[in-house]
Ligand SMILES: NC(=O)C1=CN([C@@H]2O[C@H](COP(=O)(O)OP(=O)(O)OC[C@H]3O[C@@H](n4cnc5c(N)ncnc54)[C@H](O)[C@@H]3O)[C@@H](O)[C@H]2O)C=CC1
């Protein structure tokens with residue numbers, strides 16, 4: 001019988017592959033060479049380093065990661081050793097968009113920002129960045145899209161050079177993969193030099209990979225007030241993160257930007273389907289079951305006396321009260337990994353209906369463009 005080793009923190013997975021395989025589950029960090037000796041496939045997340053040490057002399061033929069990022073897979077080694085691999089492109093991109101939306105909502109609610117007067121630089125315009133860019137445009141912000149690989153490939157006027165706009169953006173948000181070589185390498189892309197060229201008071205958001213920002217340089221830039229605020233979901237050396245940096249950042253979360261139930265379900269679906277295609281199991285269209293509903297799927301807002309930014313911010317923070325995640329992490333930083341494993345149910349915008357009392361059709365259209373399933377004006 002087919003043997004599959006799987007990470008035990010992949011929601012919706014249990015039961016899917018059991019009719020076809022002997023499936024054993026382990027915490028991602030404990031999956032090692034010994035556990036993979038007789039495995040045909042590994043269904044994984046970012047917490048298992050899929051490299052020579054883990055995979056040599058095993059019978060693994062396929063790795064499927066239920067994540068967008070795949071920097072935990074040594075793809076060169078796998079390819080030269082006839083191990084196929086897949087990730088889950090785009091699976092939780094809407095969830096990361098919701099994370100950035102929640103930060104914009106907090107800037108409106110707590111710091112009085114008027115989004116139409118602000119500019120955002122989106123660095124990396126792939127699955128996540130293009131959604132963040134569309135969100136910011138829907139909110140009336142000036143958007144600078146930065147993506148050198150796409151700029152080279154597609155040409156045209158759409159993309160900016162980071163250096164040309166770095167002093168113009170009020171927010172710089174990173175959505176690149178982590179790469180350590182080549183012209184476009186992103187390791188410490190945000191370093192002392194880049195931070196020093198940012199508009200004074202700018203907000204830096206990183207929900208890509210911790211190593212895209214040099215943490216020491218970021219601390220200095222916060223201390224010297226070169227930048228105004230930092231928002232970090234991802235960190236160097238997770239889960240042993242720098243608690244001094246944590247104390248300095250405005251919003252700190254334990255790598256959960258992509259943790260909506262919707263994103264998790266899609267990641268699992270893409271993994272199961274990849275296993276099915278590879279081993280011809282006949283469940284190429286497998287779907288995750290029983291995705292939990294939001295606690296309060298209807299958002300009712302009286303718009304009288306409120307401006308559009310505040311109304312939208314209220315709706316966004318209803319779907320995702322991001323400060324809860326910040327409070328939990330600051331409560332006990334040693335629980336970084338536990339907080340990820342025990343993450344509460346979060347649903348994306350499309351799981352919500354908004355009722356606007358005294359609202360306008362124009363506002364309703366804007367909120368639908370952001371992603372809410374239905375927006376009713378009463
Ligand atoms: N915090 C979290 O929970 C999550 C984090 N991620 C991270 O976000 C990253 C981005 O995700 P996607 O948008 O889905 O990936 P993607 O592969 O669709 O897009 C990445 C984009 O970055 C561009 N890029 C590459 N090097 C660049 C550079 N030096 N400067 C600017 N742009 C560059 C690429 O051309 C591409 O368009 C993932 O690789 C992953 O590391 C993804 C999902 C959840």
Ligand SMILES: O=C(O)C(=O)[C@H](O)COP(=O)(O)O
Pocket residue numbers: 044045046047066067068069070092255257258259
């Ligand atoms: O999809 C990605 O890439 C991510 O970073 C995930 O959202 C987090 O992945 P895990 O650490 O839970 O595997």
